[in-house]
Amino acid sequence: MNRNLVFFLLGRVALLNGLMLVIPLICAYIWQEAGGLLYFGPAIAATVGIGAVLSWLGRNHKRQLGVAEGAWYMACIWLLLGGIGMIPYILSGTLGGLDAFFESIAAWTTTGISCFAADHSTVPQSLLLWHSMMEWLGGLTFIVLLIAVIPQVNGRFGLTLTVRRNVSFSPLVSRMEQTARRIGIIYTGITFFSAALYWLAGLSLPQALIQALRTVSTSGGNSFFSFMAYNNPALELAGAVTMLLASGNFLLYWKGVTYQSIRNLFQDQEMRAFLALTGAAGLIVSVHLWYQGLYSLADSLRFGFFQVISFISTSGLVSAAFPLWPEFDQFILFILAFVGGCIGSLTGGIRIMRLIILLKMAVHEMRRILHPHMVVSLKLNGIPVEMKVISQVLSYFFLFMMVFFISMIILSLAGITPLQSMGLAIGCLSSVGATASLFGVTDFLSLPAWMKVYCSFLMILGRLEIFSFLIVVQMGLQSLHRQW
Template sequence: MHMYLFFFLLGRMAILNGLAFLIPLLCAFSWGEPAYLYFGPSMAVTLVLGGLMMGFGRRHSKQLGVAGGAWYMVLVWVMLGGVGMLPYLFSGALPVADAFFESISAYTTVGLSCAVGPAGDVPRSLVLWHGLMEWLGGLNFILLMVTIIPQVSGCFGLTLSVHQSISFSPMLGRMDIAARQVGKIYAAITVLSILAYLLAGLSLFDACTSAFRSISTSGDAPFSFMSGGNPALEWACAFSMLLACGNFLLYWKSFERRDLKSAFQDTELRVFLGVLLGTAFLVSFHLWKMGVYDGADSLRLGFFHVLSFYSTSGFITADVSAWPDFDKFILLLIVFVGGCIGSATGGLRVMRFIVLFKIAAQEMRHLLHPRMVISLKVSGVPVDMKIISRVLSYFFLFMAVFFVSTIIISLSGMTPLQSMGVAAGCLTSAGATAHLFGVVEFSAEPAWLKAYCAFLMILGRLEIFSFLIVLQTAAQAFKRRW
């Protein structure tokens, strides 16, 4: 395993997050908050840690192996959770277990929280840092998606989305090129989201923090501005969530070719939009039919919340826990689908469901015509048997982890439905599924449950296979030693 490059990449990510502390630090000074007491030490510790790791890895080989990539994907989230919780510890806002849970939840864009009390009791600098962690977490996942995940899991369906202009390679130079390209798109749609929120009437501070949560699909954290009765704000949020659901590689391809029309020829995007509109109509109609809202409010709230859960953002502008069970279960199920592959959303992703449905259709045709030779294609791209095998394996592992986690979480005293909501929220990065069944915050939950949920959040962002590779390499190292 190439340890030098492994530490070099970890150190670089630590330094990026250390420099990010400057933003809330400077803002807090301008607001008269004692930021130097918690952001100053946090920045110093993170930069020193990053510098030490980069110094250790300066002799790297410029190529990352599969095992090294898997270890990096696991430990980068743990490291981010560790440095992200420092301001909460130094400020005394949260104890250690709660601070780590809060940090991991933000970086993995889940949106569950241990914070209690009204948002006005929290320093604005900490609110800003929470939003920055979510934005950086979304960026980190996108960077992993176009650099390391393809090497660890064989692209896992990513190359089926479009004929990419980005070359997936374990070489550091090509990884940097891909990261810069996708990073520019991520920054650009963040700016568009900020502008949309400003036009909806938010202040610059609220527009920025709301854009951070929308583009990273982190959803409705406890410090969120979201409240019902403001259609302009909901449409600005919906616009931002739609941008975040798309394939960032597809955005880059359309930008390079100056051809937006080609983006709508993508099979995954068309299926995503079709499922969104169909599900939104179904939920809206049922809300109206059951007399929960009138026609206009049913359409507005139905579309907004379906998009919110579909994108695994989880913004909530109505009391969805009081909705009919049919609508709540639709919202719960749709988070498992998620957005397009190559986006910051969670879930299994639309592309993998397309492959699963095509596999089922192919088997049905084989039953009718056993001698027929059928080639499985998506958007005209042949699907390799290796990808089919990995999609099937991933689907099984994902659902197995979900059901086992539901049982484990129920040991804390939660009801079966609450346990399902929490497990689904942690694995799909849509913490609002817990809100569907009345779980609002985690401050009163036992420490072991917070630790297990933090593990699930990381596992959901690892796409499971990376964690299995880490376990395998650790077991092999243990056998060699003993």
């Protein structure tokens, strides 16, 4: 493995984040926060210093990213970002070491859980801005890794089934940087579009921009912004539109911008399935809420569809007191958190395309039982699905479920109920922290230290798509075996 390339890429990320830290520092000065320089100044110096050292160590790097380098880069980048993000929290005295790391990882992985209390009056505004920036930058980091790096590590895991041959996945660093820039432009464009929607819905321009950062990244949560406090259908519509956009395949957006056409977006089988599932689940939840007499028909449709979109997009935004909803509706939301959005989106979860492939495999196996000599080709968007992709989907589904059940057992050691351990496990693994509050876990600051460490591991594992972590573990075991 070429460590120089890993050092170089990590150094670039650190330098970029050092530059980003200047923004909350300037805002702290404008807002006349006395301690802004004390906790952002050293953070900038440390981050830039780390970036410079890593860039120097990787100065003689090769130009092509291999499987080993990609896996190590993906594993290290979240730890590096977690370390960078926690510095202002510690220096400001807002959070202790482990709590600050947990808060930082939750923000970078866009999980939407927080150690901060509901009342943020004692937290400097510049730190809240930095938290929102981490969420947005974490979403950008994930989508770039998803499209530029993960295909080199895990295979293309179905991306080519949506874009055919119009997008190439190259291991060359220069080509990956070009891909990252294009995806970054689309991501930024959606952010400004979301900010405009929030502004038109009644938020001030700074509030609209900050809320757009949280919504586009699918970080959400109820810790820093509550739709319930505003009770504004226009705001909820702006949030729902943004969450739907964040749940779509960014490669299809790229293709649509390139060819100046959105026709292919709605011809995509995965996108149609995602919209159909969202519509069906929203209708079922809304009708049941109305049937139970919780809301009027209009409010049932309003709250039901918003929360369905919130959970399937793994955003976790809150517009209603869903922990008080009937168990039927709660479990639908819980299942949607498993599913997630499209394969090239910002969402967590298993993803729609993998579920389509699993469903088609089950149907084909039933046909083979009835007709043993029948030759069946599994196709998606008219493209035959390779056995390698099918094998990866099966493996990923098994590993995802195995990690979920093991995590349930481990988290239950803290004395929480089985439902709470389920909600917290899938919340961290699918980056939708609202599933924890769905079953009553709301105070993360009081969690045992070992539980915060394990939840941080789960949040990173979910963003690594599991396979990358296993590659790193395998390489580590092989290295130990050679030494012995």
